[in-house]
Amino acid sequence: MPVFWIVLIVLALGAAGYVVGRRGAVRSAGGDTRVLHSLPGYHGTNVFIYTAVPALLVLACWLLLQPMVIQSTIGGRIPDSAIPENSTRGLVMSDVRRMVGAIDAAVATGRLAEGRLASTVDVETLRTSLDEAGVPMAGAARPEVLETARAYRNLAGTGNMLMAVVVLGLAAGGLAFSIRRVGRDFRARNAVERGILALLILASTIAILTTAGIVASLVFETMEFFRMYPWQDFLFGLTWSPQFRGNSQLGMLPLLWGTLYVSFIALLVAVPVGLFAAIYMSEYASRRFRSVAKPLIEILAGIPTIVYGLFALVTVGPLLRDYFARPMGLGESSSSVMTAGLVMGIMLIPFVSSLSDDIINAVPQSLRDGSLGLGATKSETIRQVIVPAALPGIIGAILLAASRAIGETMIVVLGAGAAARLDLNPFEAMTTITVKIVGQLTGDTDFGSPETLVAFALGLTLFVITLALNILALYIVRKYREQYE
CATH class of the missing domain: 1.10.3720.10 (MetI-like)
Structure with missing residues (x-):
């Protein structure tokens, strides 16, 4: 399922939860909102937060971590003998990612059938199918690149399916849990304020961690560079x-x-x-x-x-x-x-x-x-x-x-x-x-x-x-x- 539809469904569940939570609060008060601890809007907002926010946070983390996990898993399958002398494992994985992007584009435009990418299809048949579909580099691609690209797509498809199940399940669970808490004596306003405070702290933490991550990446890669090249020549070199x-x-x-x-x-x-x-x-x-x-x-x-x-x-x-x-x-x-x-x-x-x-x-x-x-x-x-x-x-x-x-x-x-x-x-x-x-x-x-x-x-x-x-x-x-x- 595309990420756009997952987000849309989660937001729709959150909006529905807002309406249900608001009406449930009014119903629990017998129509007299003065007996409620919090206004009905706070009850609806609390349901929306529990439904949408955790699911969207999990979705964002999943989208961030999944490519790294797949690349580390797939990259280890490439044998050293399959890497050319003038290349590296990183360059081979770059070819794999480009091939995956080209295959996805061909499938999306209908030039390539999904069945031609099945694991039972041998590499030569796969190369021919990709070449006929006009996928760049297909004819000249090495067998290990084609096989790795197919495995990459399979893992990515499995991960996307699991992501949709987890995110939508989390949204549904949050919706059910928060609706059960709606009642006349529930302190929804306090819960909403704590939730918003947590979101503000999370935003501040993300900003700080982003800065720290940028600096750390620069420092670590620079240290790796100085292991290969003398720092004196870099800092004081005139050429x-x-x-x-x-x-x-x-x-x-x-x-x-x-x-x-x-x-x-x-x-x-x-x-x-x-x-x-x-x-x-x-x-x-x-x-x-x-x-x-x-x-x-x-x-x-x-x-x-x-x-x-x-x-x-x-x-x-x-x-x-x-x-x-x-x-x-x-x-x-x-x-x-x-x-x-x-x-x-x-x-x-x-x-x-x-x-x-x-x-x-x-x-x-x-x-x-x-x-x-x-x-x-x-x-x-x-x-x-x-x-x-x-x-x-x-x-x-x-x-x-x-x-x-x-x-x-x-x-x-x-x-x-x-x-x-x-x-x-x-x-x-x-x-x-x-x-x-x-x-x-x-x-x-x-x-x-x-x-x-x-x-x-x-x-x-x-x-x-x-x-x-x-x-x-x-x-x-x-x-x-x-x-x-």
Whole structure:
């Protein structure tokens, strides 16, 4: 049974349980709801929670764990002799998963009958059937891939069937249990509040565990990478030249330099423009102008980054090359750090402007009135009172923009190129850490090679940089808060 139908049935049972629970509460009170401990709506909500929430949680956990269990079970069945010399077990399992996806698509479209996939069908007949159905790779697939793909589908089908039985059975059991508890003296409101509190705690726990899981995956994979590649060469190497055939040079410094260089230029554009725009809109602009200008600036934040990348590639890059780089003898390429930095700075303006504007408007009016009452001009009040008072929030806005710049990929790909180099010339093509992370994890990758695992080391580097920025911003915020609170 498809997951969509399982969810729909569970929600339908929960909705029916809400109606039944509400009516049951009214019936138990003899029609006078004043004698109930809790309102009828609480009784219905309690039935809905017991019916839907545990079943949906089990469904989510099942969907998360089932692929891992199947892969670990099926992967062990592949003999070492069936793995080619230039491949690994992980790459064979990648072929198996792609084959399973292609078979499912062929079955769903009616090009392949389910009976042709039975375990009694030999491998050659299976290959012929898949080839006739137009399944990619079927004709050239190795026998162990076909057999493993069939076993994978069988296990997945059994698991999905068992999942439907368990989830729907749990929903039905929760419905029956909660309806039996409906009564005049049942404290449904307390039960609902405890259930909602448990859901809130679960949501917080999931957020914390997700963060911990991300960090743990980065750390463990990075440790595995450093077992294969010297950490000194990675941290202090000046050359980035990955070769999946061996003899790779995976020095991080050219990528780190490109990341910081592009981010610096972007902040050099976004921070002054965004901050001055925020000051003007909050302190000088009329209400009518502000109501028009602020939404127009915030539109920049909603433009997809691929559009910014195309703008950099088609317009800004050739413009900088023809009017600046070429006349000054600094380069002939339209892809450059300056191109990506300028376009990224335009993208970051609303992050700085909108947040700074809100923070400046939050400064108490008494500070403005006191400064003006002492004889300060409006500009002196802004420089010496308002901006220092709003500085913690402004630093937070700049930090958000810096994190956004460090993590940007598409603008760098189209605007700055993919050349990993150490150069001070802003009109030369360079690249960033995020671009190379995508490059190392794209296509058929062998997660047992340092050329792939280096992506996790690069990701951990970005995490450390962002963490350092947060610590610095927290220090600044605390320092200035002590002066104005």
